[in-house]
Amino acid sequence: xxxxxxxxxxxxxxxxxxxxxxxxxxxxxxxxxxxxxxxxxxxxxxxxxxxxxxxxxxxxxxxxxxxxxxxxxxxxxxxxxxxxxxxxxxxxxxxxxxxxxxxxxxxxxxxxxxxxxxxxxxxxxxxxxxxxxxxxxxxxxxxxxxxxxxxxxxxxxxxxxxxxxxxxxxxxxxxxxxxxxxxxxxxxxxxxxxxxxxxxxxxxxxxxxxxxxxxxxxxxxxxxxxxxxxxxxxxxxxxxxxxxxxxxxxxxxxxxxxxxxxxxxxxxxxxxxxxxxxxxxxxxxxxxxxxxxxxxxxxxxxxxxxxxxxxxxxxxxxxxxxxxxxxxxxxxxxxxxxxxxxxxxxxxxxxxxxxxxxxxxxxxxxxxx
Amino acid sequence: xxxxxxxxxxxxxxxxxxxxxxxxxxxxxxxxxxxxxxxxxxxxxxxxxxxxxxxxxxxxxxxxxxxxxxxxxxxxxxxxxxxxxxxxxxxxxxxxxxxxxxxxxxxxxxxxxxxxxxxxxxxxxxxxxxxxxxxxxxxxxxxxxxxxxxxxxxxxxxxxxxxxxxxxxxxxxxxxxxxxxxxxxxxxxxxxxxxxxxxxxxxxxxxxxxxxxxxxxxxxxxxxxxxxxxxxxxxxxxxxxxxxxxxxxxxxxxxxxxxxxxxxxxxxxxxxxxxxxxxxxxxxxxxxxxxxxxxxxxxxxxxxxxxxxxxxxxxxxxxxxxxxxxxxxxxxxxxxxxxxxxxxxxxxxxxxxxxxxxxxxxxxxxxxxxxxxxxxxxxxxxxxxxxxxxxxxxxx
Numbered sequence: 152x153x154x155x156x157x158x159x160x161x162x163x164x165x166x167x168x169x170x171x172x173x174x175x176x177x178x179x180x181x182x183x184x185x186x187x188x189x190x191x192x193x194x195x196x197x198x199x200x201x202x203x204x205x206x207x208x209x210x211x212x213x214x215x216x217x218x219x220x221x222x223x224x225x226x227x228x229x230x231x232x233x234x235x236x237x238x239x240x241x242x243x244x245x246x247x248x249x250x251x252x253x254x255x256x257x258x259x260x261x262x263x264x265x266x267x268x269x270x271x272x273x274x275x276x277x278x279x280x281x282x283x284x285x286x287x288x289x290x291x292x293x294x295x296x297x298x299x300x301x302x303x304x305x306x307x308x309x310x311x312x313x314x315x316x317x318x319x320x321x322x323x324x325x326x327x328x329x330x331x332x333x334x335x336x337x338x339x340x341x342x343x344x345x346x347x348x349x350x351x352x353x354x355x356x357x358x359x360x361x362x363x364x365x366x367x368x369x370x371x372x373x374x375x376x377x378x379x380x381x382x383x384x385x386x387x388x389x390x391x392x393x394x395x396x397x398x399x400x401x402x403x404x405x406x407x408x409x410x411x412x413x414x415x416x417x418x419x420x421x422x423x424x425x426x427x428x429x430x431x432x433x434x435x436x437x438x439x440x441x442x443x444x445x446x447x448x449x450x451x452x453x454x455x456x457x458x459x460x461x462x463x464x465x466x467x468x469x470x471x472x473x474x475x476x477x478x479x480x481x482x483x484x485x486x487x488x489x490x491x492x493x494x495x496x497x498x499x500x501x502x503x504x505x506x507x508x509x510x511x512x513x514x515x516x517x518x519x520x
Numbered sequence: 521x522x523x524x525x526x527x528x529x530x531x532x533x534x535x536x537x538x539x540x541x542x543x544x545x546x547x548x549x550x551x552x553x554x555x556x557x558x559x560x561x562x563x564x565x566x567x568x569x570x571x572x573x574x575x576x577x578x579x580x581x582x583x584x585x586x587x588x589x590x591x592x593x594x595x596x597x598x599x600x601x602x603x604x605x606x607x608x609x610x611x612x613x614x615x616x617x618x619x620x621x622x623x624x625x626x627x628x629x630x631x632x633x634x635x636x637x638x639x640x641x642x643x644x645x646x647x648x649x650x651x652x653x654x655x656x657x658x659x660x661x662x663x664x665x666x667x668x669x670x671x672x673x674x675x676x677x678x679x680x681x682x683x684x685x686x687x688x689x690x691x692x693x694x695x696x697x698x699x700x701x702x703x704x705x706x707x708x709x710x711x712x713x714x715x716x717x718x719x720x721x722x723x724x725x726x727x728x729x730x731x732x733x734x735x736x737x738x739x740x741x742x743x744x745x746x747x748x749x750x751x752x753x754x755x756x757x758x759x760x761x762x763x764x765x766x767x768x769x770x771x772x773x774x775x776x777x778x779x780x781x782x783x784x785x786x787x788x789x790x791x792x793x794x795x796x797x798x799x800x801x802x803x804x805x806x807x808x809x810x811x812x813x814x815x816x817x818x819x820x821x822x823x824x825x826x827x828x829x830x831x832x833x834x835x836x837x838x839x840x841x842x843x844x845x846x847x848x849x850x851x852x853x854x855x856x857x858x859x860x861x862x863x864x865x866x867x868x869x870x871x872x873x874x875x876x877x878x879x880x881x882x883x884x885x886x887x888x889x890x891x892x893x894x895x896x897x898x899x900x901x902x903x904x905x906x907x908x909x910x911x912x913x914x915x916x
Contacts, residue, residue: 156827157827402905402906402907405907406906406907406908413908413911414908416901416907416908417907417908417909417910417911418910419894419897419898419910421907422897422898422901422902422905422907422910423894423897423898423901425901425905425907426837426840426896426897426898426900426901426905427840427897429833429836429837429900429904429905430837430840430841430900433817433833433834433837434813434816434817434834434837434841437813437816437817437819437820437834438813438816440816440820441816441819441820455812456812456816459808459809459812459813462809463809463813511802511805511806511809512805514805514808514809515801515802515804515805515808518805518808519786520786520795520801520804520805520808
């Protein structure tokens with residue numbers, strides 16, 4: 152049985168929300184998005200120094216707060232709600248959780264303290280063509296030269312790949328699948344920003360040409376199986392926050408927008424759409440939270456819960472973002488209104504890291520359908 | 521065993537021991553196969569509920585003095601899960617969830633004594649008499665009148681959509697004691713004996729061909745004032761009384777029931793070789809996702825009650841989710857069966873006694889009964905999202 156959020160959790164949510172309301176308003180989001188930046192450096196460091204957000208799910212021995220997927224989910228839900236421009240998903244959910252999942256102490260102590268401090272931006276690149284966390288899609292090749300490894304291949308759809316100080320890369324070392332850390336500025340690494348839909352998050356193509364790499368000593372297949380679930384749940388939480396924010400935005404607007412002599416929110420046609428969205432959003436919140444709880448407890452239901460949360464939260468966010476534009480009418484279609492940022496974030500995060508169709512297929516497999 | 525030692529035994533028991541004890545009891549005392557004959561089915565169901573009460577396994581949230589178990593909330597949830605798992609018949613009529621909390625909260629000691637335990641045992645079957653032909657979603661527009669004459673009310677009017685009206689012994693109704701325009705300020709809560717002179721019950725044949733519902737007509741029916749719950753003209757707030765906790769624990773029963781129904785549907789699809797069809801598989805996956813969400817939502821509602829004393833926003837929307845789910849599920853089942861989907865339960869060629877077609881028809885009511893989905897959406901929008909009232913609607 153899943154237990155609910157504790158008072159501590161509510162406090163974490165409140166603190167994070169207040170911080171982001173001040174430091175990451177939609178005006179600031181827009182400014183960063185239009186300037187092409189991947190973060191506000193000062194805010195990024197305050198997140199780490201004042202709130203310890205980057206270290207939330209990192210063990211205390213590496214300078215983190217020692218919490219897990221549930222607490223990370225709370226933070227991501229708030230970041231998603233605020234549409235914060237920051238390499239948090241990549242650094243903390245992708246790279247951070249990969250390192251905490253693996254057992255290689257050298258790799259952990261080399262990178263986790265920097266991530267917790269906010270000093271290191273990192274990301275993860277698994278399947279070469281699709282960017283999914285799917286070992287079957289790994290085609291990059293690693294060759295050893297004594298202690299060193301060199302990797303050659305092209306990783307597409309690497310989230311925050313351009314700004315990353317370190318990329319965890321999956322490659323084939325002979326018959327084996329293995330994970331490596333590659334420094335962003337290492338020789339043989341060429342990173343190109345991808346012109347893509349979401350201006351609030353950067354995506355790169357990373358070319359590796361005999362790039363110097365350090366092997367993470369662990370069973371990469373097992374690590375990635377767990378990481379795929381953790382990342383699915385983390386992204387689901389972020390999407391839930393985005394969905395809740397768009398619903399709030401839409402509801403607030405329908406209360407003040409008067410047409411035919413009354414607020415449009417008093418029309419049933421509008422109310423019913425908002426009530427249906429609330430049903431989806433509440434379920435999304437419970438899906439993401441339940442999956443995080445089950446993964447924390449190593450419950451056998453964790454993986455299927457993660458897959459269903461990934462599918463449900465992604466489609467809910469996109470639906471809510473589209474409805475938000477519709478409920479705003481003409482203004483919602485303009486560049487000057489913020490609604491489109493959510494639509495772009497929603498559609499992009501729906502298609503990166505595995506589409507809903509892929510996650511649904513996984514639910515079917517795991518549930519024995 | 522004395523009551524005291526029983527209570528001690530309960531306190532010493534762990535949740536898992538309680539679950540095991542309940543499960544054993546349900547397995548050992550299972551009422552056997554459901555009779556086909558409607559009259560026999562009623563007797564069979566009543567006997568089962570009497571057995572439950574007599575062995576101390578009924579009314580999980582109810583005080584012991586009325587035959588209940590007085591369980592802490594977490595145990596009520598376990599109780600509901602095991603009841604769903606055991607596939608035993610639910611109680612007859614509509615009394616337990618609706619009128620019982622009202623009697624517990626507002627009834628006189630004499631009324632509690634007279635009605636509660638017989639309701640739990642199935643000795644008295646109860647039926648709801650709220651809706652009227654012109655007063656369904658707009659309940660405060662009801663027109664059935666009750667005129668006070670000494671120690672009696674004289675009731676005249678008509679009620680409709682009374683579930684279990686045909687087999688019921690008692691009706692709990694709302695009647696107008698105020699002026700015709702008094703709306704919710706002139707409504708009184710009355711309990712009416714089905715066998716009182718002037719009461720006529722007419723079965724209302726539903727679209728599935730059965731008669732789950734009835735219409736009731738009151739023609740100068742005399743009701744003792746002692747059968748009124750609460751004060752005259754103050755019946756309206758009583759309608760909203762419900763044991764929120766019991767409903768929340770019931771959400772777990774629903775989640776477990778739908779889990780079982782979906783598993784049976786997946787088995788059927790597999791037996792017929794349909795799960796290799798990607799479209800069928802994806803639809804089944806959609807139900808798989810939703811049935812798990814229904815469970816997670818129920819858990820969230822319950823944990824909200826356990827930690828904060830209130831169920832939270834999820835409880836307002838979970839009914840919308842569940843009603844859509846059960847309609848979609850049954851329609852898909854019928855579609856999946858192809859021509860076999862149209863075979864009525866009366867035919868010996870019906871797949872699984874025609875349950876999927878029957879479900880497809882009967883779940884049409886789930887977005888209508890107990891307040892339509894449209895009214896439910898209005899309520900969610902206004903009360904949870906705080907959207908403005910519709911000026912075209914009467915004031916509340």
